[in-house]
Amino acid sequence: MNENIIFYPILVQMAFAILLMFLWMRVEWQKWVSIIGSVLNLVVASSLFAIILREGTTSVQAGGWEAPFGISFVADALGVTMVLLTAIVGLAVSIYSGVSVNRARLKFGYFPILHLLLLGLNGAFLTGDIFNLYVWFEIIIISSFVLLTIGGEKAQLEGAVKYFTLNFLASMIFLTAIAVLYGLTGSLNMADLVAKMAAVENRTLVQVNALLFLIGFGIKSALFPLYFWLPASYHTAPSAVAAIFGGLLTKVGVYAIIRMFTLIFEVDSLIQIVLLSTAVLTFFSGAIGSLVQNNIRKIFSYLIICHIGYMIAGVGMMTQVALAGAIFYLIHDIVVKTNLFLMTGLIYKMKGTHSMRKLGDLYAEYPLLSLLFAIPLFSLVGIPPLSGFWPKLSLIEAGFDTESYWIIGAILFSSLLTLYIVVKFWSEVFWKPGEQLPNIKHFRYFRKLKKRHKWRLVAPVVFLSLISLYIGFGAESVMELSNRISDELMDPQHYIEAVLPST
Amino acid sequence: MKTIILRAASNYMLPLLLVFSVFILLRGHYLPGGGFVGGLVAAMAFVLHAFANKLETTKKLFRMHPGFLMPFGLTLALLSGLMPMIIEESSFLTAMWLSEALPAIGAVGTTLFFDIGVYLVVVGVTLTIIFTISESS
């Protein structure tokens, strides 16, 4: 096998970002080139996924410099799964953006920057070097800043100031943690760090370092109490942008937390209590924040925060079953959250408002689409056999194993709150007789769109809903995958051997 | 800054500084310098020109928006990384060198082309940023 295939997802996205930059002025072409690029990326990502699952963890050294001196790129089961999910979400968003994002925004380079964002995500999931991870994170946040501010409305700029400041702070804390890590061990290669970190004598400093990383990634993944930037900014962006942010950006932080705490740091009693209590507080602050909101996009913004808690709880319990649950939840959440934000974009196109109080009657007007929307909504709650149910089962099982009954209680209670929010959302938006909304001039209502444009808005939602259904009904294969990832994470020996063959 | 001395000087300084920036770019592999620094020097040359003259005069020096240097530079960098993958099936970004050094330029390899790519991107990005900031005021 040629190890260079690990680079392909990164290279494809980079090539298409460059190609789209050349087509800066030709917005119509960009739409199709972006879709072609995303399809190609999906093909590359799924073949990489298939190959790595068959052959096991593989690594490649950029520039041919031997590990641990050069930068390693490592494809293990977790990394390629995330790359595959990025490709799926990327395809859905790039089809959807062609119609939903308005022309003024497309002219400011929406598509090239979208592909730069996907490039950064692919890189972050495949790198095996901590400083390189920082660089990918910066590529992600710089492109996300531009995507968030593109269009330049007042609310967007205000949201962007908060988003920028806190994400910048997170990056600086991350970089500080890297500096301390390098001072302690003299290495940046993740596989090399496993042994070197265990040999450090000053354990207190290691613990401080772990907490610095946790705070840095905690801001990025919107943990309690570091989440306030998220509901202040996500709802201001166009719905396609909010979809990719809600689906993937916070999850990169979770991915980094999982990597750090399975590979480099051990979850000792202090870190465990920090992780578990943050997880529980994240459940409650997210769910309660969501309860009082009226803007439908803010409701889902708060639900993103709420559901980050499940993954952190999984990492905190740190058993094989708990990690498998966390990974399964990660897979489920990326697809569902993206879908929900695409759905809010569609609802906005149908009615011209985001206010839950004013919305209504959607079921009477669009019965088929409403049934389609029911899939992500009820997958989110995890009504069996839909996709959210299975990971929660694993997490609860892990809670019994580790005898942390308060976590089980918190998981059940937050699921109940999510159910309440979703049912409220369903009855308010779909069943309630809505207010007579004023007709907005020059607004591209869904019913006025051409048929093919309608399809390009609905097709991504159908696509993601089908994947959600597969995760729910084909839970056995996804569970198998999560178990395999979790086994690999619990025993990092394969990872180390793949990067440093001599040991 | 409307002094006639600076304005007269800037017309001569611009080509000189651009040549100097290329010099910095080329010596960058073993000595201090390289694509990033060279690109910054080149961008500063245009900024100096814009200070002495008007921003519009500097903009007229470009046939197209300097932002378009970015995709060209990125393409060059990407291709220089891909070369070793295609030709000798080694890893992405592996350095490949010509066996003989060229006169005046020195050793030529994929790294040099990567650096030229960086140079173009830096000039493009810096000028785009500066033009954006000074335009809206």
Place this chain on the structure above:
Amino acid sequence: MELILALLIGVLYASGIYMMLRRSLVKLIVGIILLGNAVNLLIFLLGRITKGEPPIIPGDSDVFLQAYTDPLPQALILTAIVISFGLQSFAIVLVKRAHKMVKADDLDEMNTTDAES
């Protein structure tokens, strides 16, 4: 040298965070710049300071004869500087646009996104 740098880094971190906590948008940018420099100096300090020993093996031997300067932290700082250059210029443009839109240099005026809508 180490002590002076450590003190300087402490002061830079403190003032950077203090500036970021102020309400003024311009002070926010100052804070961002100070914090970025503080982190770069921290990487420099934690990479161990060795003076006047470049990491070059002399021609007549195969190994390093003395303790040498670690080149990696400098490469890391260079990367970090480039990235913070991009972030800072974005911050300046963003703050400028935001200031134009809100017509105030005060973060307390920027609360429409948190209000119920």
